[in-house]
Amino acid sequence: MATTVALLLWAASQAVAVDLKLCNKTITNGLLNQSINPHDSIFFFHEGKPMSEPGHLKLTIDGCHKMCPEADFGLYDDMWPRILTWLLPALLLVGNLHVARVGTVNRLFAMLHFMGDPIDSLWSLLTKAEVWNRFYAIALRATPRGPDYEASARALAAILSAFEELTNDMPSVNRELENLVNENGARLAKQDMDHILLEAAEELVDSRSNEVLRTCVVIINYLCSVLSALIPEIGGEQTSQPGGRIGTAMFLSWLVTIVMLSNTLSGFVSRRTCLRIMERYCRTLKGKKRDQHIFPNSPMLVSKIAWLTNRRRSSVADFIDAQPWTGSLYNFRPKKVLITGGQNDRSPFYLFMLSLAPVLIAATCALVLLWFTPTVGLDCRSLWVISCAFALILSPGLTWLIQLFFKGQVAWYLTVAKDTGLGIPILIVILCSSIGVFNTCTCWSGVFSRGAARAYITLDPLADRKYNAKHIYPAMVATCLGLQLVAYGLMFRIMRPGAKVFRPNEDTKMDIYRRVHGLHSPGSELNNTPSRDTGSGYSPWGRPRGSAASSEFGELLLPPPAMSPKSSPQRLSSISDSQISLQPVSPVDYFRLDDNNGRSESVSSFGGSPRTRLEQPLLGSSGPRY
Numbered sequence: 001m002a003t004t005v006a007l008l009l010w011a012a013s014q015a016v017a018v019d020l021k022l023c024n025k026t027i028t029n030g031l032l033n034q035s036i037n038p039h040d041s042i043f044f045f046h047e048g049k050p051m052s053e054p055g056h057l058k059l060t061i062d063g064c065h066k067m068c069p070e071a072d073f074g075l076y077d078d079m080w081p082r083i084l085t086w087l088l089p090a091l092l093l094v095g096n097l098h099v100a101r102v103g104t105v106n107r108l109f110a111m112l113h114f115m116g117d118p119i120d121s122l123w124s125l126l127t128k129a130e131v132w133n134r135f136y137a138i139a140l141r142a143t144p145r146g147p148d149y150e151a152s153a154r155a156l157a158a159i160l161s162a163f164e165e166l167t168n169d170m171p172s173v174n175r176e177l178e179n180l181v182n183e184n185g186a187r188l189a190k191q192d193m194d195h196i197l198l199e200a201a202e203e204l205v206d207s208r209s210n211e212v213l214r215t216c217v218v219i220i221n222y223l224c225s226v227l228s229a230l231i232p233e234i235g236g237e238q239t240s241q242p243g244g245r246i247g248t249a250m251f252l253s254w255l256v257t258i259v260m261l262s263n264t265l266s267g268f269v270s271r272r273t274c275l276r277i278m279e280r281y282c283r284t285l286k287g288k289k290r291d292q293h294i295f296p297n298s299p300m301l302v303s304k305i306a307w308l309t310n311r312r313r314s315s316v317a318d319f320i321d322a323q324p325w326t327g328s329l330y331n332f333r334p335k336k337v338l339i340t341g342g343q344n345d346r347s348p349f350y351l352f353m354l355s356l357a358p359v360l361i362a363a364t365c366a367l368v369l370l371w372f373t374p375t376v377g378l379d380c381r382s383l384w385v386i387s388c389a390f391a392l393i394l395s396p397g398l399t400w401l402i403q404l405f406f407k408g409q410v411a412w413y414l415t416v417a418k419d420t421g422l423g424i425p426i427l428i429v430i431l432c433s434s435i436g437v438f439n440t441c442t443c444w445s446g447v448f449s450r451g452a453a454r455a456y457i458t459l460d461p462l463a464d465r466k467y468n469a470k471h472i473y474p475a476m477v478a479t480c481l482g483l484q485l486v487a488y489g490l491m492f493r494i495m496r497p498g499a500k501v502f503r504p505n506e507d508t509k510m511d512i513y514r515r516v517h518g519l520h521s522p523g524s525e526l527n528n529t530p531s532r533d534t535g536s537g538y539s540p541w542g543r544p545r546g547s548a549a550s551s552e553f554g555e556l557l558l559p560p561p562a563m564s565p566k567s568s569p570q571r572l573s574s575i576s577d578s579q580i581s582l583q584p585v586s587p588v589d590y591f592r593l594d595d596n597n598g599r600s601e602s603v604s605s606f607g608g609s610p611r612t613r614l615e616q617p618l619l620g621s622s623g624p625r626y
Contacts, residue, residue, distance in 0.1 A: 377446025
């Protein structure tokens with residue numbers, strides 16, 4: 001729709017574009033030398049009364065076509081200052097969108113998805129934040145109370161989130177972690193497993209980029225550009241009084257919210273970093289030397305090892321190649337399925353409605369600004385704002401339909417094609433509007449709201465523009481940008497619990513580092529973790545005390561050389577599943593999650609033995625949750 005409207009408006013502008021300033025000068029001279037009658041039909045009359053005054057002429061649409069035939073298409077003489085002042089700062093925000101490092105072409109495609117489908121992009125970003133929130137809530141309930149309670153919970157949540165980062169399948173994380181912990185091929189004691197978990201979590205947190213400062217500088221630069229354009233005392237006098245260009249620029253104000261949100265979430269410095277850390281973590285627990293963990297319970301993830309050893313799965317893409325369409329791009333998340341985390345869970349519908357807010361705010365503010373731009377009413381610029389806003393609101397529906405009928409790589413490329421067909425024409429229309437392509441008699445008249453009989457064109461309404469620039473435009477721009485910041489604040493409020501997982505402050509990171517590397521810091525949150533005693537002959541992980549996995553000083557002793565890829569994981573033959581205790585050490589070691597049938601299951605914490613039955617999920621039911 002946006003493309004069709006843009007083409008129609010472009011054709012109309014090329015046919016009858018005018019220069020109102022030159023037309024005003026011509027008619028004023030004609031009135032002064034009496035070559036034009038003040039009561040001529042070219043002037044607009046309301047109920048028989050003339051509405052034109054000296055210096056404030058109003059023409060009918062026919063009068064405009066008759067007296068203002070210009071062939072230069074009416075482009076502004078100061079179109080470059082307009083572009084540099086209003087559009088360029090907004091478009092520079094696009095370059096600061098945080099996109100995962102998935103190759104130049106796919107990064108470009110991801111930016112096209114930001115521009116062509118900002119609502120789905122925001123929805124996907126918020127879903128990723130909600131995943132962190134729910135894993136953190138699960139980890140808080142699963143972690144035993146103690147001096148390092150919150151830090152241990154953050155570490156567990158980081159591991160859970162890393163599994164989800166690689167698989168884009170939140171329910172399968174339950175099966176992955178349960179199988180890994182129950183297997184424990186390296187025969188590690190609890191203290192060793194806790195140390196490995198903390199070490200992996202610390203490395204995951206440190207491997208994420210942080211571009212918030214750079215983003216703040218770009219946002220401040222954008223706000224300063226807007227202020228300098230609106231306030232002459234700051235930026236000096238403009239080459240012409242602002243009007244429609246402000247509404248055009250405010251239509252892109254949703255970029256402020258989406259840029260801040262994408263950089264607040266950030267990402268890993270390399271997409272291979274998370275994979276290497278998690279492969280090392282899984283390898284250590286399994287007692288293997290090679291990075292060949294393939295996450296067998298995750299439907300979207302398979303490594304080259306699986307591809308080479310199983311010809312029946314040769315059609316499945318490698319993980320590295322399949323990242324763009326398996327959720328590694330935070331702004332494109334095909335599966336938005338969530339499992340229950342706690343009472344503070346936000347529903348996908350709430351996240352979707354919040355994702356709508358920035359686009360609706362931008363479109364509404366742009367419409368109001370264009371409405372009050374002389375001639376007051378609905379003009380051509382208002383039409384393209386409405387059509388483009390409708391296209392952006394329709395875009396996530398098209399994305400959903402594509403994902404409904406197509407999967408994987410095909411769905412990704414079709415989505416990019418759809419986003420290109422929407423995003424590029426919208427940018428072209430905005431650019432054309434800013435340089436004066438839509439300066440036609442019909443577009444200036446407000447005919448779409450006034451009707452043909454009451455439509456008129458005000459020639460060079462300098463006084464009205466000066467009044468608006470002083471009273472209306474600053475208030476509307478401040479309101480628009482303020483509402484965008486409020487929308488971001490609501491989104492950030494959602495992210496706050498999960499941000500503790502991957503966005504701790506530097507002091508907390510140093511505490512974790514000292515604890516993991518044996519550099520105990522007095523007063524640290526992770527200092528002197530007390531060991532628990534189950535009161536039996538087995539360690540909290542279900543292994544005999546004094547096993548070969550650790551020394552009496554708690555040092556990690558790695559198992560014998562790695563098994564071959566085809567060999568089964570090592571398990572202690574002296575302990576059968578029936579011998580593993582099913583009784584909790586304390587009530588805080590267990591948390592409860594409702595399954596699909598409304599039942600509640602008792603589940604042991606991660607910081608204890610694999611006391612759950614093999615058929616009992618560690619994190620609750622793995623079915624779809626919302």
